[in-house]
Amino acid sequence: MIERYRDWQRMRPALADVIATLICLAIGVPIALTTAYQQHKRVSVTMAVLLLSCLPLLVRSRWPIPVAAATVLACELSFALTPAVASTPISVIFALYWVAVTTDRATSWRTGCASAAVLLLSGLLFRPGVERLAENLGVLGWTGAAIALGDALRSRRELLLSYRERAERAERTKEAEAQKRVTEERIRIARELHDVVAHHITLVNAQAGVAHHLMRRDPEHAYQALERIRDTSRAALDELRATVGLLRGRDDGEEPREPTPGLADLPALLDSFRHAGLTVGLERGGPDGELPQLTELTAYRIIQEALTNTHKHAGAGAALVRLETGAAALTITVTDDGNGRGGGPGTGHGMIGMHERARSAGGTLSAGPRPGGGFRVHAELPLRPKG
Known part of the structure; x- marks a missing residue:
């Protein structure tokens, strides 16, 4: 309800000032x-001064500090014209409250202290005497309470706004992080598919050429070459099935049919290139x-991609793999x-994939x-x- 009223107040500031x-x-x-009647003073003068002090509030949204100054001057006029009447600076309280709500803390307290000092001096000047001292000092309490209430409301509003911004930022960060994880997973699966397909298709192509020859x-x-193609x-279909299975997530707990390749599978990989x-x-x-x-899988894929590039693009007859x-x-x-005169230049995805694999393993x-x-x-x- 309060937030709805504030939104309405921001949309219709002139009407809010009138209210x-x-x-x-x-x-x-x-x-x-009441005070004029009790002290047998002229009601018309008291009401005129009150009306004069409240009129500046009609433009408080546009000029909050000048309006506060105008209400203080009107209150001084009240002290001068009706010194015997015990009046409360109600318009000053409204104006100082609005200054505290719409400005920063330092500005609001400076304005409040200046207003309190002026009102106190005016009260002591126009209403002297020990019997009026409590009334004059009461001005300090009224003005201080107005500033404190407005400052508390503004601080609470700023705190709620910071909470809202923090929640929205956390939500945006959460969505960005989720999108980042999705993108990284897509890149990882694309890299796996590239390595599997490029390697096996290269071997099938080479073995088909041998069989044809x-x-x-x-x-x-x-x-025998056709058997190796088979x-x-x-093997390509099995690896593709295992890789595509990652997309389904295996919610039923099903394990992949083939274990993750590692250095134990390196002899079979090298034999496939030899054939x-x-x-x-x-x-x-x-x-x-x-x-x-992770290290074994990364090493296996890097060697696989390096030899695939060697066979496909480098026109090499021999390669050497060293592990230390x-x-x-x-x-x-x-x-x-190789001499670089193999099957033509590649797309560069394999080289990018090797770099990404090494970085993902921390290497x-x-x-x-x-x-x-x-x-x-x-x-x-x-x-x-690396920790």
Whole structure:
């Protein structure tokens, strides 16, 4: 209800000022009539001064501080014209309250202190005497209460606004974080699909070329090449099925049919390239032992993509894979003797994917031509997550 009234007040400030002026008069008239009657003073003068002091409130929304000054002057006029009447600075209270609501704390308290000081001095000047001292000092309490109430209301409004902004910002951040996770998951699945499809399709293409070449001269070897095409395509389908299964989330708890590939599957991977016509060597150094699953998967995919690029684009006849297991990192180096005249330039997605895989595992990757010819891919993957 309060928030609705504030919204209405902001939409119709002129009407709100009129209502505030009428409320001030409604409160001030009974007080002025009562005090004038009790002290046998002229009611017309008292009412005229009250009306004069309330009229500036009609423009309080536009000029809050000048309106406060005008009400103080009107109150001083009341002290001068009717010094014997015990009057309450009701219009000053309304004006100072609005100053505190619409300005900052420092401005509102400066205005309030200045108004209180002027009213106190005027009261002591026009209404001297010990018997009027409590009445004069009471002005300090009225003005201080008006400023304190307005400042409290403004502070509460600012606090609620900050809570609302914080909640909205948290909601936006939550949506952005969710979108970021969705994007990262899409990129990860796209990277898996790229590695699986590029590798197996490259091997199928190479093996199909071998079978076509040997079909008439050596049917037996051509038949073996067709068997390898069958095995490679079956492996591709299995890996694609496992990867696409990630999109469904496996809500029923079903486990993937094939385990996540790792360095234990490296000999079979190298054999598939050898059958496709690429001579691949493997050198391993360092202690043998079980490595983190993320490190093994990343190493396997980097080697797979590097050899796929070698066979597809580099026109190489031989490649060498070196693995060095250190105390803190696994070092991978894949080199070839290619001349860059293979099956044509690629899209670059494979190279981007290798860099992304290395970064996702907390490692680094560099790739580029070798000084003596060929190409080199070098990656370092940490064996422990970086904390």
